Amino acid sequence: xxxxxxxxxxxxxxxxxxxxxxxxxxxxxxxxxxxxxxxxxxxxxxxxxxxxxxxxxxxxxxxxxxxxxxxxxxxxxxxxxxxxxxxxxxxxxxxxxxxxxxxxxxxxxxxxxxxxx
Numbered sequence: 001x002x003x004x005x006x007x008x009x010x011x012x013x014x015x016x017x018x019x020x021x022x023x024x025x026x027x028x029x030x031x032x033x034x035x036x037x038x039x040x041x042x043x044x045x046x047x048x049x050x051x052x053x054x055x056x057x058x059x060x061x062x063x064x065x066x067x068x069x070x071x072x073x074x075x076x077x078x079x080x081x082x083x084x085x086x087x088x089x090x091x092x093x094x095x096x097x098x099x100x101x102x103x104x105x106x107x108x109x110x111x112x113x114x115x116x117x
Contacts, residue, residue: 006084007038007056008108013073014043016061020069023062035059056080081105 007015015038022045023029029036030047037055039046045058060076061069088101 006054006105006108007041007043009074009077011041011043012038012056012058012077012080013070015039015045016058016069016073016076017066018043019045019058020061020064020066026062029059029062036062 019036033047033049035048035051035055035057036059037046037048037051037053037057038044039055040053046053046055048055056077057080060072064072084105088105
């Protein structure tokens, strides 16, 4: 996944809240869709059959209220970042590349979580 296409924490929360609102009238998640994720570095969500565009999972927000999503979002975001770090480690060509990518991603994550408006 490309690091510059991942959402900030605020974008992730906004996308999850929108997904929670949009899915209120649904009976269930569509098993043919496969993935419900953030849409790149934005506050939107999308459906994807193969998740080729990447993005962080927002299916956990299905039928949840904005208040419930706000309570769960940091844990979900950090779990998604952890998965991303694992992917980076698995696909790194060398130790230096992995360390550089990890350092950059961690810096971006921390900045996005604690950045003031």
